Amino acid sequence: xxxxxxxxxxxxxxxxxxxxxxxxxxxxxxxxxxxxxxxxxxxxxxxxxxxxxxxxxxxxxxxxxxxxxxxxxxxxxxxxxxxxxxxxxxxxxxxxxxxxxxxxxxxxxxxxxxxxxxxxxxxxxxxxxxxxxxxxxxxxxxxxxxxxxxxxxxxxxxxxxxxxxxxxxxxxxxxxxxxxxxxxxxxxxxxxxxxxxxxxxxxxxxxxxxxxxxxxxxxxxxxxxxxxxxxxxx
Numbered sequence: 001x002x003x004x005x006x007x008x009x010x011x012x013x014x015x016x017x018x019x020x021x022x023x024x025x026x027x028x029x030x031x032x033x034x035x036x037x038x039x040x041x042x043x044x045x046x047x048x049x050x051x052x053x054x055x056x057x058x059x060x061x062x063x064x065x066x067x068x069x070x071x072x073x074x075x076x077x078x079x080x081x082x083x084x085x086x087x088x089x090x091x092x093x094x095x096x097x098x099x100x101x102x103x104x105x106x107x108x109x110x111x112x113x114x115x116x117x118x119x120x121x122x123x124x125x126x127x128x129x130x131x132x133x134x135x136x137x138x139x140x141x142x143x144x145x146x147x148x149x150x151x152x153x154x155x156x157x158x159x160x161x162x163x164x165x166x167x168x169x170x171x172x173x174x175x176x177x178x179x180x181x182x183x184x185x186x187x188x189x190x191x192x193x194x195x196x197x198x199x200x201x202x203x204x205x206x207x208x209x210x211x212x213x214x215x216x217x218x219x220x221x222x223x224x225x226x227x228x229x230x231x232x233x234x
Contacts, residue, residue, distance in 0.1 A: 011076050015027065015072060017068050017071075017072075027039055040072070040130070041126065044122075053122065077129060079133075083125070085128075089184065090115055093115045094115070097179050099182075100178075100198075100202075106174075118147075125144070127142070127147075128144050131145075153170065154177045155177065155211075156177065157211065178223060178224070181208055185203075198227050202224045
């Protein structure tokens with residue numbers, strides 16, 4: 001340790017301590033060639049078995065700071081920063097829900113309360129940490145994102161048939177997808193200001209609407225128009 005930071009050699013030792021003996025040279029090779037973040041993702045995606053991942057899930061959830069997986073994922077890899085980001089996003093989604101509730105016919109408060117809970121699973125958290133804490137777009141991030149889409153029905157990507165063709169969303173989750181965008185916009189583009197207008201809150205970049213089935217996109221556009229044209233409902 002030096003000046004309160006973790007030295008690469010220390011991080012490597014923690015990484016290797018979490019790696020099965022027979023795979024350590026393999027993981028160290030990834031570390032040497034591609035760096036720490038890639039090595040952690042490789043370990044998680046390609047090396048650890050189900051039992052090890054369950055142990056890691058338990059160690060992180062129970063704050064077992066002496067466990068090798070806790071030391072790797074929480075202390076060094078900083079997965080706690082991802083958890084903090086998720087908590088912040090969930091807070092703004094709930095705020096957006098209550099602000100937009102007069103316009104929503106199907107989404108319930110419980111949907112807002114349970115929003116994105118799957119991001120606390122290590123199956124997603126490792127990849128999300130790589131992407132949004134360490135700014136690395138890698139295989140573990142893509143795996144985590146796909147896992148998220150497959151477990152959260154408020155994403156249009158959840159609704160595809162076996163041939164990959166878009167299907168219609170359930171009404172409550174269609175509304176939640178709009179609230180999700182509003183919460184993200186409020187937190188990021190609008191800097192969390194309390195004085196945001198409804199018009200600003202739903203002034204989304206049109207690129208985000210391309211994800212929807214054409215009929216669902218029309219419903220979302222109608223909902224946006226209702227919010228913008230009738231602010232007195234609030």
